[in-house]
Amino acid sequence: xxxxxxxxxALIALMxxxxxxxxYRYFRRKMQTAADAAALAGALQVPFGSANIQTAGTSAATExxxxxxxxxxxxxxxxxxxxPFNSSTYPTxxxxxxTESQLPTFFSRIFGVTSFPGTLTTSAVAEGSxxxxxxxxxxxATTVVTVSNAIVNSNCGIxxxxxxxxxxxxxxxxxxxVQVFVSxxxxxxxxxxxKDVKPAPPTLLWHQVGDPFAYLTAPCSVNxxxxxxxxYNDPPTTVCPVGTTVITTVSNPEPYNAAWATTPPCFxxxxxxxxxxxxxxxxxxxxxxxxxxxxxxxxxVAFKGSNTVQTSIRGGLHVQGGLLSSVNFYPGVFVISGxxxxxxxxxLMNFNANCNYQRGVANGCASNPTTIILDGGGMGLTGTIxxxxxxxxxxxxxxxxxxxxxxxxINVKFGLGTLMQAPTGGxxxxxxxxxxxxxxxxxxxxxxQPAVFAANLTFGSGNSFLEGAYYFKxxxxxxxxxxxxxxxxxxxxxxxxxxxxxxxxxxxxxxxxNNSPIQEGTAVLVQ
Amino acid sequence: xxxxxxxxxxxxxxxxxxxxSASQGVRPLNERGVALWEFALVLxxxxxxxxxxxxxxxxxxxxxxxxxxxxxxxxxxxxxAGEATTNPAGITQAAYNEAPDIQVGHCGTGQPPxxxxxxxxxxxxxxxxxxxxxxxxxxxxxxxxxSGNTACTGCSGGQHEVYWVAVQTQxxxxxxxxxxxxPFTGLPASYNLTGYAKVRLGAQ
Numbered sequence: 001x002x003x004x005x006x007x008x009x010a011l012i013a014l015m016x017x018x019x020x021x022x023x024y025r026y027f028r029r030k031m032q033t034a035a036d037a038a039a040l041a042g043a044l045q046v047p048f049g050s051a052n053i054q055t056a057g058t059s060a061a062t063e064x065x066x067x068x069x070x071x072x073x074x075x076x077x078x079x080x081x082x083x084p085f086n087s088s089t090y091p092t093x094x095x096x097x098x099t100e101s102q103l104p105t106f107f108s109r110i111f112g113v114t115s116f117p118g119t120l121t122t123s124a125v126a127e128g129s130x131x132x133x134x135x136x137x138x139x140x141a142t143t144v145v146t147v148s149n150a151i152v153n154s155n156c157g158i159x160x161x162x163x164x165x166x167x168x169x170x171x172x173x174x175x176x177x178v179q180v181f182v183s184x185x186x187x188x189x190x191x192x193x194x195k196d197v198k199p200a201p202p203t204l205l206w207h208q209v210g211d212p213f214a215y216l217t218a219p220c221s222v223n224x225x226x227x228x229x230x231x232y233n234d235p236p237t238t239v240c241p242v243g244t245t246v247i248t249t250v251s252n253p254e255p256y257n258a259a260w261a262t263t264p265p266c267f268x269x270x271x272x273x274x275x276x277x278x279x280x281x282x283x284x285x286x287x288x289x290x291x292x293x294x295x296x297x298x299x300x301v302a303f304k305g306s307n308t309v310q311t312s313i314r315g316g317l318h319v320q321g322g323l324l325s326s327v328n329f330y331p332g333v334f335v336i337s338g339x340x341x342x343x344x345x346x347x348l349m350n351f352n353a354n355c356n357y358q359r360g361v362a363n364g365c366a367s368n369p370t371t372i373i374l375d376g377g378g379m380g381l382t383g384t385i386x387x388x389x390x391x392x393x394x395x396x397x398x399x400x401x402x403x404x405x406x407x408x409x410i411n412v413k414f415g416l417g418t419l420m421q422a423p424t425g426g427x428x429x430x431x432x433x434x435x436x437x438x439x440x441x442x443x444x445x446x447x448x449q450p451a452v453f454a455a456n457l458t459f460g461s462g463n464s465f466l467e468g469a470y471y472f473k474x475x476x477x478x479x480x481x482x483x484x485x486x487x488x489x490x491x492x493x494x495x496x497x498x499x500x501x502x503x504x505x506x507x508x509x510x511x512x513x514n515n516s517p518i519q520e521g522t523a524v525l526v527q
Numbered sequence: 528x529x530x531x532x533x534x535x536x537x538x539x540x541x542x543x544x545x546x547x548s549a550s551q552g553v554r555p556l557n558e559r560g561v562a563l564w565e566f567a568l569v570l571x572x573x574x575x576x577x578x579x580x581x582x583x584x585x586x587x588x589x590x591x592x593x594x595x596x597x598x599x600x601x602x603x604x605x606x607x608a609g610e611a612t613t614n615p616a617g618i619t620q621a622a623y624n625e626a627p628d629i630q631v632g633h634c635g636t637g638q639p640p641x642x643x644x645x646x647x648x649x650x651x652x653x654x655x656x657x658x659x660x661x662x663x664x665x666x667x668x669x670x671x672x673x674s675g676n677t678a679c680t681g682c683s684g685g686q687h688e689v690y691w692v693a694v695q696t697q698x699x700x701x702x703x704x705x706x707x708x709x710p711f712t713g714l715p716a717s718y719n720l721t722g723y724a725k726v727r728l729g730a731q
Contacts, residue, residue, distance in 0.1 A: 015580040022587030044730040059669035521730030
């Protein structure tokens with residue numbers, strides 16, 4: 001009988017253990033759901049900075065039944081604290097860990113064990129912000145994104161607020177994720193040939209997304225509607241700024257005066273310089289009319305810059321003729337009404353002559369950027385090769401009463417060796433505290449002029465690249481060359497997108513202090 | 528064999544190892560059949576407990592499936608965001624697929640013993656309590672919850688609104704043994720199981 005009692009005791013104990021283990025497994029399942037939700041919620045906040053990652057993670061755990069306290073802990077880490085993602089190499093990764101140290105038992109209570117020994121731990125890791133391409137047009141048209149006879153390859157996701165159309169026999173749109181609001185009539189494929197999208201079918205958005213660069217407060221002048229604090233001045237109209245040497249009569253070409261390198265001149269009539277005279281203009285130089293530069297051969301024109309004393313051109317900057325001459329801008333603010341244009345022959349335009357491009361490096365000089373305000377008239381280059389590490393170009397209009405200059409387009413045919421890089425820091429005339437890191441082109445949100453980025457058909461554009469964001473919220477962007485293949489990263493945020501040439505989007509953000517500047521969150525579980 | 532065992536009495540052949548062994552293996556005449564009686568007595572108890580454990584194990588098993596189904600359905604809605612609006616029936620199906628042991632349409636009196644049955648079918652089967660949509664938005668700290676397409680604005684402290692998909696799965700488990708018919712158990716005829724998952728899918 002004693003043996004029977006012992007056997008029954010052991011049998012019941014084992015059965016009780018089985019039941020408790022079942023409950024343990026059930027509880028772990030619930031914990032894992034909470035950990036997954038918390039990791040995703042935290043990762044979704046990554047694009048907006050670190051401020052709300054903790055709050056979002058813990059509130060998501062609460063929504064799934066796990067609130068810190070009474071033996072439960074919820075830990076959110078960015079970057080993760082556990083291998084293999086526990087390094088600064090994974091700044092967009094968020095780890096959520098949910099632990100329970102007082103999980104009650106049922107049958108084991110008979111033997112005095114009221115809670116599971118040790119701590120149950122579940123964890124999950126999610127990666128945030130994968131997107132880099134946005135078509136913001138909410139019209140629901142199927143042509144908001146068009147790809148014609150081109151393969152677009154992206155290392156980061158695509159979000160389209162409407163539909164897309166692919167035409168041509170060698171066409172593809174390939175990215176880690178493709179999200180659309182209107183289901184497109186596209187086929188799945190390998191993205192190496194045929195007409196296809198990968199992954200396919202694209203994910204359907206259930207809400208149209210907002211502007212991921214909405215936080216970038218645009219540079220503005222006092223004449224711009226809705227301008228709060230002006231960050232630049234429209235070029236003066238008839239009166240030269242104080243501190244400049246006023247020049248009212250000029251020759252053609254105007255001979256260079258070495259004094260202008262230290263005291264900025266102010267030309268009231270239109271003026272033309274020969275690049276061969278190698279003029280240098282101090283920051284604050286002002287041109288109340290058109291400024292023309294005759295390219296000549298191997299000449300150098302230098303515009304010194306300043307972040308507090310802006311250089312202004314009212315009638316536009318035109319570079320004509322010449323061969324291998326350079327127009328150099330130095331860090332500072334340049335406001336140009338009337339646009340930038342050229343008809344030269346392989347002239348160079350260095351937008352930040354202080355800084356050489358360094359691939360994938362948080363370049364100190366690129367954080368001291370050159371800010372070009374296209375204050376009406378846009379930019380049309382056909383034979384000029386632009387370069388510069390640390391360049392920010394804002395394309396707006398000049399609303400000076402009586403002297404207004406309307407919105408212009410950016411229409412460029414960049415030549416061989418084009419190399420432009422967005423700033424890696426600095427403010428660029430945005431609101432105080434807002435960084436322009438990663439932003440190369442920013443078109444006024446009310447400027448509908450379409451942008452075209454093309455290659456110079458005469459000389460080709462081999463090894464040319466533009467590294468940074470193309471931000472054209474209210475305009476169509478047409479790519480006729482792959483300016484991303486040799487860039488470390490590219491962002492494209494526009495109303496409508498049109499590729500008629502292959503394009504490559506990369507996502508190596510090592511040179512940017514805060515990773516991707518995109519503020520629109522998506523996230524995926526990676527562990 | 529019986530004769531041999533009958534003739535050997537414990538203690539009669541002292542010092543013999545066989546005797547010692549026999550003394551332990553053979554019961555006195557008055558104890559013969561006790562093991563059988565013990566077995567007969569214990570068997571119902573063991574069976575009772577075993578069936579209870581069996582039923583409880585299945586209950587736990589189905590609970591895990593229902594919980595997993597909620598997570599899978601929410602993930603389906605979140606990672607295929609359009610599905611949450613255009614294909615709510617797909618969310619239901621995603622839950623079904625995750626828990627293949629739970630059946631559809633067998634609930635009620637016809638539910639076989641020891642089986643699980645989904646409480647709900649079609650679009651909207653697994654809406655969370657109080658929700659009329661599977662999706663909505665809220666602030667990152669969980670405040671300002673809005674369901675459906677209602678605009679979510681006004682998050683405090685510079686927070687950016689987030690979008691979510693929430694699913695609550697419900698099923699019922701009918702025990703293999705009708706424990707509720709036993710006197711004094713007070714147990715229900717079937718058990719309702721629920722799983723819940725709320726997953727965030729985007730922020731801006």
